[in-house]
Amino acid sequence: MIFSLTLNAALDRFLYTDALIEDDTVRVDRVKDYPAGKGVDVSRVINELGGHSVAVAFLGGHTGKVIEEMLDDEGVVYATVRSEEETRTNILVQTGSGQYRMSLPGPVISVKEVYKLYKTIDVLLRKDDYLLLCGSIPEGVSSDIYAQLCSRMRKIGVNVYIDSDKEPFSKGVEAKPRGIKPNIHELQRLLNRELIGEIDFRKAISEVSNKYSIEEILLTMGAEGAIASVSGEFYRIRVPKVPVKSGVGAGDSFLAAYCMYRELGETVKTALKMAGAASSAAVMTPGTELCRFDDVMSLASKIAVEAL
Amino acid sequence: MIFSLTLNAALDRFLYTDALIEDDTVRVDRVKDYPAGKGVDVSRVINELGGHSVAVAFLGGHTGKVIEEMLDDEGVVYATVRSEEETRTNILVQTGSGQYRMSLPGPVISVKEVYKLYKTIDVLLRKDDYLLLCGSIPEGVSSDIYAQLCSRMRKIGVNVYIDSDKEPFSKGVEAKPRGIKPNIHELQRLLNRELIGEIDFRKAISEVSNKYSIEEILLTMGAEGAIASVSGEFYRIRVPKVPVKSGVGAGDSFLAAYCMYRELGETVKTALKMAGAASSAAVMTPGTELCRFDDVMSLASKIAVEAL
Numbered sequence: 001m002i003f004s005l006t007l008n009a010a011l012d013r014f015l016y017t018d019a020l021i022e023d024d025t026v027r028v029d030r031v032k033d034y035p036a037g038k039g040v041d042v043s044r045v046i047n048e049l050g051g052h053s054v055a056v057a058f059l060g061g062h063t064g065k066v067i068e069e070m071l072d073d074e075g076v077v078y079a080t081v082r083s084e085e086e087t088r089t090n091i092l093v094q095t096g097s098g099q100y101r102m103s104l105p106g107p108v109i110s111v112k113e114v115y116k117l118y119k120t121i122d123v124l125l126r127k128d129d130y131l132l133l134c135g136s137i138p139e140g141v142s143s144d145i146y147a148q149l150c151s152r153m154r155k156i157g158v159n160v161y162i163d164s165d166k167e168p169f170s171k172g173v174e175a176k177p178r179g180i181k182p183n184i185h186e187l188q189r190l191l192n193r194e195l196i197g198e199i200d201f202r203k204a205i206s207e208v209s210n211k212y213s214i215e216e217i218l219l220t221m222g223a224e225g226a227i228a229s230v231s232g233e234f235y236r237i238r239v240p241k242v243p244v245k246s247g248v249g250a251g252d253s254f255l256a257a258y259c260m261y262r263e264l265g266e267t268v269k270t271a272l273k274m275a276g277a278a279s280s281a282a283v284m285t286p287g288t289e290l291c292r293f294d295d296v297m298s299l300a301s302k303i304a305v306e307a308l
Numbered sequence: 309m310i311f312s313l314t315l316n317a318a319l320d321r322f323l324y325t326d327a328l329i330e331d332d333t334v335r336v337d338r339v340k341d342y343p344a345g346k347g348v349d350v351s352r353v354i355n356e357l358g359g360h361s362v363a364v365a366f367l368g369g370h371t372g373k374v375i376e377e378m379l380d381d382e383g384v385v386y387a388t389v390r391s392e393e394e395t396r397t398n399i400l401v402q403t404g405s406g407q408y409r410m411s412l413p414g415p416v417i418s419v420k421e422v423y424k425l426y427k428t429i430d431v432l433l434r435k436d437d438y439l440l441l442c443g444s445i446p447e448g449v450s451s452d453i454y455a456q457l458c459s460r461m462r463k464i465g466v467n468v469y470i471d472s473d474k475e476p477f478s479k480g481v482e483a484k485p486r487g488i489k490p491n492i493h494e495l496q497r498l499l500n501r502e503l504i505g506e507i508d509f510r511k512a513i514s515e516v517s518n519k520y521s522i523e524e525i526l527l528t529m530g531a532e533g534a535i536a537s538v539s540g541e542f543y544r545i546r547v548p549k550v551p552v553k554s555g556v557g558a559g560d561s562f563l564a565a566y567c568m569y570r571e572l573g574e575t576v577k578t579a580l581k582m583a584g585a586a587s588s589a590a591v592m593t594p595g596t597e598l599c600r601f602d603d604v605m606s607l608a609s610k611i612a613v614e615a616l
Contacts, residue, residue: 025409
């Protein structure tokens with residue numbers, strides 16, 4: 001079974017308006033809420049693709065309940081670790097010319113709540129399961145939590161993947177997860193240097209892989225597709241041009257599809273092809289909407305995966 | 309007793325951030341929620357000034373409950389007419405350079421809910437009470453509701469005031485309320501022509517007063533103070549320069565203080581002086597915060613009310 005973990009879940013509220021005008025009131029024509037947070041996104045993508053996963057997440061207050069109802073409606077299985085403080089609502093304003101995204105402060109998680117999370121993970125996960133540690137860390141939680149969870153779970157034979165950024169990511173990497181899925185910015189921050197061009201990217205991937213013994217590195221590069229290093233083999237994933245509505249969720253879709261097809265026993269190449277299709281399909285949907293099944297299936301044949 | 313009516317209540321959520329950047333995510337440092345809607349504001353001002361009123365409002369869902377809790381905390385008495393749909397949350401973004409205000413769609417009010425409102429008003433209000441009809445009209449409610457309520461309540465001797473805009477206001481005016489409190493823009497829209505300068509404003513007030521037999525017209529003009537016509541007498545209210553934080557709620561504060569002091573039996577001049585002080589004090593507070601008692605009292609001596 002695949003388990004996604006979201007420590008910093010959110011409700012993404014998209015406001016649709018013609019324009020924002022300073023010191024004036026504008027009418028919002030439409031409001032659309034989406035459950036959000038990287039791990040939640042990963043589980044929603046797996047669900048959309050017909051797979052199974054459990055979204056483990058800190059959720060609290062009324063907003064937490066709303067997210068649970070949305071996941072219920074979609075048929076996503078979840079295990080809530082209840083937080084006393086309210087889950088945050090991010091505000092995203094879509095105008096005629098562009099998107100303004102505001103990340104709001106979230107709840108402070110207590111030591112007791114972190115303990116409940118550990119217990120939940122310990123009870124749920126078993127050998128050969130997948131644990132995907134996704135996104136940022138809420139206030140009150142130590143930045144080495146991904147490292148701690150990774151060490152703990154690898155010991156019992158769980159396949160751990162980390163998709164995060166900054167300190168939680170760099171500390172997590174040192175705990176030797178089976179896989180990581182950075183984008184270019186996150187890989188640059190991990191190595192603390194600028195990377196330019198594919199040769200540089202491959203060098204960087206080899207460096208991280210060797211230094212931390214990480215078996216699978218999935219580097220997503222937006223419209224440029226992806227480069228993957230799996231068990232010492234390099235793969236280049238090329239994606240077709242698609243009409244771009246919103247880049248939100250493309251990386252999450254990539255990781256979700258890759259892990260889902262690997263867990264189903266598919267080859268690395270097939271898993272990477274479906275990952276490329278899922279991330280391309282995600283950019284075709286507006287807002288925080290993720291990929292749609294039909295788009296993924298029709299794009300799959302247009303994804304080129306070549307062993308380098 | 310004074311009753312304010314808010315058909316289109318809202319929670320105003322202020323997000324504080326350095327700047328908004330197109331197609332980028334910015335961090336919101338602080339979030340502050342205020343109960344809002346013109347009638348709710350009026351009742352909060354009366355409460356702050358030590359007076360008594362009942363805020364009658366459509367409230368629904370979790371947001372409605374949050375507004376009730378906030379009013380409880382402040383000590384504002386309210387009579388909720390429960391709506392099935394959720395009360396809206398407006399988004400206001402305060403950046404270093406200015407304010408962006410987004411007015412979100414609210415609940416659709418059902419015929420049954422309008423009937424409940426009428427019943428509430430009929431049960432609560434008695435002869436010589438004040439009914440302040442404030443703000444815009446939610447979807448599902450006829451634009452002549454202020455006119456209907458005004459006719460119904462005047463029959464039993466209730467003093468009706470309307471502070472609204474566009475169709476609900478123009479129809480309401482025809483039902484001959486005792487008073488109205490437009491700002492310059494609202495008065496222009498009511499008369500469907502541009503007004504320039506004080507002589508023009510006075511002519512317009514006389515015209516509306518004569519045409520619709522409206523005894524009290526309170527025209528608020530921002531930093532320029534106000535002009536009032538009460539029982540055929542004209543008054544000019546001049547306000548001092550104050551440090552401006554946010555103009556939100558100044559007009560509501562004016563109407564609230566005026567009606568409160570009239571109901572207490574004060575002279576027109578005293579009521580207008582306190583109204584000027586309350587509206588000036590309101591602009592000194594940030595966000596949707598209204599006037600503070602101490603500011604109103606210290607400003608009162610600086611307000612000049614002269615009979616024209």
